[in-house]
Structures are given as C-alpha cells and as structure tokens.
Amino acid sequence: EAQVTQNPRYLITVTGKKLTVTCSQNMNHEYMSWYRQDPGLGLRQIYYSMNVEVTDKGDVPEGYKVSRKEKRNFPLILESPSPNQTSLYFCASSFEGDTEAFFGQGTRLTVV
C-alpha cells in the first residue's frame, strides 16, 4: 500500500531533550516536506527536499533540522525542543514538487 509513515504518532518530551521524528515513503517520490499545524495558522512548511541531499527552508525552519540521505526517508530533528514547538507535525511526499502531496498521519508533539 502506498503510504507515508511517520513515527511516533504522539510524543511528550521535556525542553532541551533532542528528538527525531521519522518519515518514510514507499512511492519513490522525489519531493518530501515537513509541516506544522497550529490552530488558526493552518499548515506551515518547515523544510522541503526536492531530492536526495537537497533540502530547503520553508516558512518556519528555526529550531528544526532535516536530512535527506536516502530518497525514502526524511527525518525531522529538534536539537533542543522548546514549548513553542508544541504542535501537530505532518510529513508529506509527492512525485514532484508541483503535484499532489500525500500526507503522513501526523505526529502530535508536546514539549513541557
């Protein structure tokens, strides 16, 4: 089944403790991206990647890192999480950047 898989689905962590949210797709998509969704603000793009070893900042990249060492994986790294990074995070992939994106099921992150 074609899908985008994020892990974990829920995470509660403490300020400053490094964490990684994984994202994997099995559709051989070139384009992958990360979003955060906050009430009243919609989805905001954090980082995107058009291919292996190519990543670019979206609208809200501060406090986040990504890597794209393999086509199928695009992990999101929070080196030192802070409470303002409490949010719902989505990973998405698409064949190319201008085609429909398929979303993962989301990761609800709480930083206390």
Added chain:
Amino acid sequence: EDKVVQSPLSLVVHEGDTVTLNCSYEVTNFRSLLWYKQEKKAPTFLFMLTSSGIEKKSGRLSSILDKKELSSILNITATQTGDSAIYLCAVIEYGNKLVFGAGTILRVKS
C-alpha cells in the same frame, strides 16, 4: 510576504445546503493551487488547479481557479454530515514552495 487567505474561517450548515468556500492568494510565482480535506487526521487531496476558468469536479464537489482575481472557490452541493471537515487551500510556487491557508472549518448538521 506570500500568503493564502481562506474565508470564511468556519461555517455551520444543514444537510442538503450548498456551500462555497473561498481562497485568495498573494504569492510571488504562482504555479498551481490545491484543495485538501482534513478530517481527524491527515489532509487528503481533492483538486489541483493550474489553468484559469477550468472547473474540476468530483461528485458533489467542484472547484475553479480565477487567475485574474488571484482566487479559487470550492463548491459543495447537497452537503452531508460526512462533509464536515477542515478544508485547506494551498498554493505551489515555482521553486516548489507550498503555502497553505489557515483553512475553513465546515460543520454540517443533520
């Protein structure tokens, strides 16, 4: 600053009503516009619009893009309770940056 604005922010209708959701955008290098439906989990794709004036339809849902007015509408006819969701509009720019609007929350009452 690039932005996508959706209206209304939320609305409540009765089953059978027709609704029109609006999306307007100000982006530097417009490439295409997408509509998504989000229920309790991940957004699911509805439409992608690239050319002005061409309506896309899927069952009771339809959408059209007006590049002159920098806007798009999403119509839902004969609404059902299963249409209750957040409807998201997004614009893809050249360079493949994606900008989402805040969404319209639709609630359909039986």
